[in-house]
Amino acid sequence: MSTPVDLSEFLTAYLAEVDELLGTTSTMLLAIESASRRAEPAPMQVRELFRAVHTIKGLSGMVGVDAIVAITHRMETLLRGAERRGGKLPRGAVDVLLEATRCIEDRVRALHAGVSVEEAPATLLGALDALELDVAQLNEPASFTLSLEPTIRSRLTALEHETLIGAAKAGRRVVTLRFVPSPTHAEAGVTINTVRERLAAVAEIVKVVPLAMPRSESAPGGLVFVLLASSVSSESELATAVGLELGAITTVAEPATAVMPAVPEDATRVEVDDATGVRRAGAVRVDVSRLDETLERLSSLIVARARLAREIARLHEAGVEVRELRLIEREQARQLRDLRASILALRMVPVAELLDRVPLVVRGLRRTTGKSVQLEIDVGRDELDKGVAERIFPAIVHLVRNAVDHGIEDRAGRLRAGKDEEGQLRIESSAVGSGQLEIRVIDDGRGIDREELARRAGAPVPETESEVLALLCRAGLSTRDEVSDTSGRGMGMDIVRRIVVEQLGGQLAVRSERGVGSTFVLCVPLTISIIDAFTFECAGQRFAVPLASVDEILEVDPASVRQGPSSAGLDGAGLLERRGVAVSVVHLDAVLGLARGRERVTAKKGLVLRGELPVAFLVDRMLGQQEIVVRPLLDPLVAVAGITGATDLGDGKPTLILDLVALAGGLVTSRRASARARRVELRS
Amino acid sequence: MTKALVVDDSKVMRDMIIACLRGRPGLAFTHASSGLEAIERLSLAAFDLVVLDLNMPDIGGIEVLEFVRGQDRLRTLPILVVTTRGDEGSRTRAIEAGASRFLTKPFTPDLILSEVGALLDRPAST
Numbered sequence: 001m002s003t004p005v006d007l008s009e010f011l012t013a014y015l016a017e018v019d020e021l022l023g024t025t026s027t028m029l030l031a032i033e034s035a036s037r038r039a040e041p042a043p044m045q046v047r048e049l050f051r052a053v054h055t056i057k058g059l060s061g062m063v064g065v066d067a068i069v070a071i072t073h074r075m076e077t078l079l080r081g082a083e084r085r086g087g088k089l090p091r092g093a094v095d096v097l098l099e100a101t102r103c104i105e106d107r108v109r110a111l112h113a114g115v116s117v118e119e120a121p122a123t124l125l126g127a128l129d130a131l132e133l134d135v136a137q138l139n140e141p142a143s144f145t146l147s148l149e150p151t152i153r154s155r156l157t158a159l160e161h162e163t164l165i166g167a168a169k170a171g172r173r174v175v176t177l178r179f180v181p182s183p184t185h186a187e188a189g190v191t192i193n194t195v196r197e198r199l200a201a202v203a204e205i206v207k208v209v210p211l212a213m214p215r216s217e218s219a220p221g222g223l224v225f226v227l228l229a230s231s232v233s234s235e236s237e238l239a240t241a242v243g244l245e246l247g248a249i250t251t252v253a254e255p256a257t258a259v260m261p262a263v264p265e266d267a268t269r270v271e272v273d274d275a276t277g278v279r280r281a282g283a284v285r286v287d288v289s290r291l292d293e294t295l296e297r298l299s300s301l302i303v304a305r306a307r308l309a310r311e312i313a314r315l316h317e318a319g320v321e322v323r324e325l326r327l328i329e330r331e332q333a334r335q336l337r338d339l340r341a342s343i344l345a346l347r348m349v350p351v352a353e354l355l356d357r358v359p360l361v362v363r364g365l366r367r368t369t370g371k372s373v374q375l376e377i378d379v380g381r382d383e384l385d386k387g388v389a390e391r392i393f394p395a396i397v398h399l400v401r402n403a404v405d406h407g408i409e410d411r412a413g414r415l416r417a418g419k420d421e422e423g424q425l426r427i428e429s430s431a432v433g434s435g436q437l438e439i440r441v442i443d444d445g446r447g448i449d450r451e452e453l454a455r456r457a458g459a460p461v462p463e464t465e466s467e468v469l470a471l472l473c474r475a476g477l478s479t480r481d482e483v484s485d486t487s488g489r490g491m492g493m494d495i496v497r498r499i500v501v502e503q504l505g506g507q508l509a510v511r512s513e514r515g516v517g518s519t520f521v522l523c524v525p526l527t528i529s530i531i532d533a534f535t536f537e538c539a540g541q542r543f544a545v546p547l548a549s550v551d552e553i554l555e556v557d558p559a560s561v562r563q564g565p566s567s568a569g570l571d572g573a574g575l576l577e578r579r580g581v582a583v584s585v586v587h588l589d590a591v592l593g594l595a596r597g598r599e600r601v602t603a604k605k606g607l608v609l610r611g612e613l614p615v616a617f618l619v620d621r622m623l624g625q626q627e628i629v630v631r632p633l634l635d636p637l638v639a640v641a642g643i644t645g646a647t648d649l650g651d652g653k654p655t656l657i658l659d660l661v662a663l664a665g666g667l668v669t670s671r672r673a674s675a676r677a678r679r680v681e682l683r684s
Numbered sequence: 685m686t687k688a689l690v691v692d693d694s695k696v697m698r699d700m701i702i703a704c705l706r707g708r709p710g711l712a713f714t715h716a717s718s719g720l721e722a723i724e725r726l727s728l729a730a731f732d733l734v735v736l737d738l739n740m741p742d743i744g745g746i747e748v749l750e751f752v753r754g755q756d757r758l759r760t761l762p763i764l765v766v767t768t769r770g771d772e773g774s775r776t777r778a779i780e781a782g783a784s785r786f787l788t789k790p791f792t793p794d795l796i797l798s799e800v801g802a803l804l805d806r807p808a809s810t
Contacts, residue, residue, distance in 0.1 A: 013696045054739050055694050058768035062700060062789040181724045192720045196742070208742050210723045212752050221727030225720060285695070522809065 002029050011111065012287050014063050017055075018108055020285075023356045024052040025101050030359050032087075033094045043087030043159050044204075049097075050079040056104065067107050070120040071100050074128035081135035086159055090134035096127045098360070138195075148252055151464060152226055155209045160228070163206050164253070167230030174253035175203070175238060177227040181221050192225050195242055201426055202241040205233030228252070287351045288386055291347055298340055305332060306641070306662065338528040344527050348383040351429050351439070352529070354393055355379060360427065361397055363406040372411060372422045373404055379429040385527040387629075388504060392439070392524055395499045399441040399520050400425065402493070407445030407518055417515060419444065436506075444517040448472070448510070469510045473497040496520075502648050504528060505631055528629050533657065535649060536605065537593035543619075544628055544647055544657045545607065554578065554606040556618060561585050576606070576616060583614040591617070591663060592642075607660065630657055685712040686804060687730070691722040691748070692737040692766075697789075701735055701766065704793040708800060719743035726758060733804060735796075738767040738778065746781045753782035760770055762803035766791065 014120075029047040075097060082089045103124055107117045148156075156164075168174050172481035179195045192208070199205055207228045215222035230333035232240060239246045309329055318323045355377050362375045384392070408423035415421060426442040453471055454461040462468045472493045500508045504526035534548040554576075561574040576585045585606065588594075606616035628647040631654075642663040646654040696808045705711055715732070719740045720754040725726050726734070734752075738745035745765055745805045748773050752758045752759075770788035778786050787799050 010696055010700055013699070017694065017696050049740060051739065058739075058789050059694060059696060061768060062697065064790065181728060183728055186724075186728060193718065195808045208720055210720065210743070211748075212751065212754055221724070221726040222757075223723065225724075402689065571728070 011063055013285070014119055015108060015112055016287070017530070018059060018068075018104075018286050021052045021056050022101060022105055023353070024110065025049060025056075026098075026357060026360050028052065029098055029101065030363065032089065033363075036089065036094065041087035043083070043163055044160045046079060046082050046087040046089070047159075048081055050076065053079060065111065065117060066108065067117050067120045068104050070125060071103055071128075073336070074125055074132070075100050078132045078135060079127055081132060083159065085135065086162055086195055088135075090131055090492065093131050093134075094126070100124055100128060137560055143278070148176070151211065152209050152228070156207060160207050164228065164230060167204065167206075168253040172204075172230040172232055173234070173251055174228070174230045175235065176252055177229065177238070177242065177244070178248050178250075179223070179225045179227065179244065180221075181223060182220050190243065191360055195225075195244070196227065198242045199227060199229055199238070202238060203227045203229040203235050219515075225342065232628060240422070244391055258385070261499055286346070289348065291343060294343055295340070298336070298343065300661070302336055305329070305336060308332075342387070347386045347527070349383045349386050349389050351379040351384055351437070352377070354389045355396070355427060358396070358400060358427065361400055362404065365401065369404060369411065373408060373425050374407050374422050376424070376426045376427075379427065379439075382429045382431060383526070384437055384524070388524055388526065388528055391499055391503055392522065395496045395522065396427070396439065396441065398493075398496050399522075400427070403441060403443035407443040407447075408445050413446070417446075431526075432523060436523055437526055439524070441521045441522075442517065442519045447514040447518055448512040449514060465510055465512070468512065469497075469508065472510065473508075496522075500524060503629055505629070505648075528631075531628060531630060532625065533606070533647075534625055535626045535655070536607070536619045537621040537623060537627075538592075538619040541587040541594065542623065542649065543588075544649070544655055545660055546657070547625065549609060549660050550607050552578075553622060554608060554609040554616060556604045556606040556616070558604055559620070576607065578616075581618050583608060585616045586619060588617045588619050609664055611662050615660075617660060617663075618683060628657070686710050686732045687712050687714065688733040688735065689713075689722065689725060689731045689738070690715045690735045691717075691719070691745070692735075693740045694737075694770050697737070701796065704791075704796045705735075705800060707793060707797050719745065719748045722748050726752060726761075727755075731761065733800065734743050734761060734763040735765055735800075736783075738765060738769055738774065746777055748780035749778065749783055764796075764799050764803060765794070 028045045031045045032042045032049065035045070053072050053075045057069055057076055057497060059528070060066075060068040060072065076091065078089075078097075082093075103121060110117045140579055164174050174418060177195075177199060179192065181192060184193065191430060196205060196208065205227055209226045209228070211224050213219050213222055213224050233241070235249045235251060236246055241250050242248075285392060312322050312325050312329055315325070358377065359375055362373055365371070366373055403425055407427065409419075414423065424442075424444045427439065429437055429439045432438045442588045445524050448468060453468065457471045457474055459471060462471055473496075474494065497508050500506045502521050504524045504527070506522065509521040509523075510518060511521070512518035533544040534547060534550055534553070535542060535544045537543075556576065561576050574585045580665070603618065604618045605622050606618050609617070611616045626649070628649070630645045642659050644657045644659045647657055649655050688705065690698050690701050690705075690713055692701065692715075695717070698717075702713050704716070705713070711733075714725065714729075714778060716725050720742045722734070722736070725731075725745075736745045738800040745767065749763065749765070752761065752763070763783055764785050764787060766787045767774065767778070768787060768789045775786050784803055785799050787796060
């Protein structure tokens, strides 16, 4: 029996997983590079890198992205060779592997954008092939022994031996932990996965060996797992952390005493561990569009609640006892608010994850500028809405580029200024007030020269920091004579300001001291909502409506609109035939009470509402379709039914976002109300 | 119900495999994200079919096969190895270690269904 399963349905999930694997690839490559600067192999990182690349290859094959398969296949071959040689990579390999990673990223971006994927560059494939030959020239690692039970020892590879011995030499305890799985354990949630996770939090696991044993009451599965790990903790600390009895743990090699840790754990490495630690624990990957869909469903629920509230008010007017109904309605309102907050929380991503790629950017800058820069990222567990994160990232990259390119001096310059040879670049974040996050990009470079800035901008010397910022953000301003490769001319401060202030509704500030350094402060809301919207003009004003609420845009000749019976009580309402079905037509300007000049526009566009209500809103002119950032109207005085918020279409002026569903809902009830009024009181 | 254990460290891959196998009625799925988890599940419960990846973070599919085939109870369990390693060496190693059948990624839904069919529909005597 054949089943029509279209694996391209998995494309979104594929892209998300590959994105994540590419993050691993970059961090591992950087860790390998920093180890190689100390002339050390990085066996665990090479293995991790190999695995990430291998998985990308497998997935890409399934969804048929041949270019990525071609690249990853060669990366994989190269890395497998390196893994067999104790994690040694030939000179220049990291550069080529980074280039390969970039090529994969380009192709992933193309898939994201839905454009065709270019073939793998032949030069890159050639370079990877050449490296593979180099790997074969590297020597195999020397072998040695470790005191372990023979059954387990025989299962270790040379690389795993080396890693364990190396750990003991570096002052770590090498232990075995025995875990016997059983249904009782499994019911209590204690499985090999949880044991391994818990141990991994306090130790570095090198190997897990499954051993068969006779089935018995104490070993119902006939299986024992032996985990080999190194740690700085004691046996009892390890037992407690894992939640097993002390007897499960045996020390295989005591930490070598009086041996200094071979190398202090380097900053990059620590970052890697922290970042992965934050994000891996029990995570679920969800397509953002699904969350948006959920929010949209919630919005219709909120509209339904508003209708309910109106009906309750109507009953009350008619003299019905509604106290209990009101209580329920209020309770429901509170629950809806909570639900909305919970859904919004799902969209939060760790800032640490957002900044994953920054070390890579800085690494590139180190090479192009020849400057020595130390990057430190301290963002703790702060989180941002996915939409905010995506928008803010280019701004951060701009600031990082500027800091290295223009802020931090070259080696000679720094020594002359009496500074450390290595420039310091720091990105940190902290929550401010409710719902805002402050991100600071700090360098210890030359600072901003106000006189020079004034001269270039042809303006008076700025006296305050906000004046400095205003000058920096003038479009097209550059504080340097030459156009640099990395930052280009114009520095993009204007773009940074536009993203932070206009798009996200946040604040941007600069603190700079001549000779000491600069700090750029980005203060942004934790969450924003972004929707696809149609923008249009009506009675000389611009409006936006969510794309999702519009079923169709029609050309409407006002002359073809017939006055129908349901239009009573509504100015300009009528009927229009659409594919044999009558659609109510209303003039948006009339609904909103907009003043219009003498002349009436003759040709109109009709936005037909999606949903049960066949209503078309007549507007003057469609402007386009774009993503907009919704800023809710918080002032209760302007909380008007039918207006969800405001947005900035890039002209700096607020544009109202209309909720056509609510507007139509309002029309129906007011129409009914007016019909009733007519019936009962013979008015109108 | 025929109980199938799908072992792959990639969630997307697991989902794809299960989506493909849904074309065969009467299968119930359990999955494992690592070789160790697979061994644990196999030692604690009975399964009728295993779909096994070779490359996984802790222990690979070959080691899972070696372990499983070393257990009397599991010696005849049908195991379909599904892997990106398409070379002859990998196939030989997998078959030697005890794989019942071997399928290379990328595969089509029809292909994996026919592999599974070949494993499950054979006469009980063999």
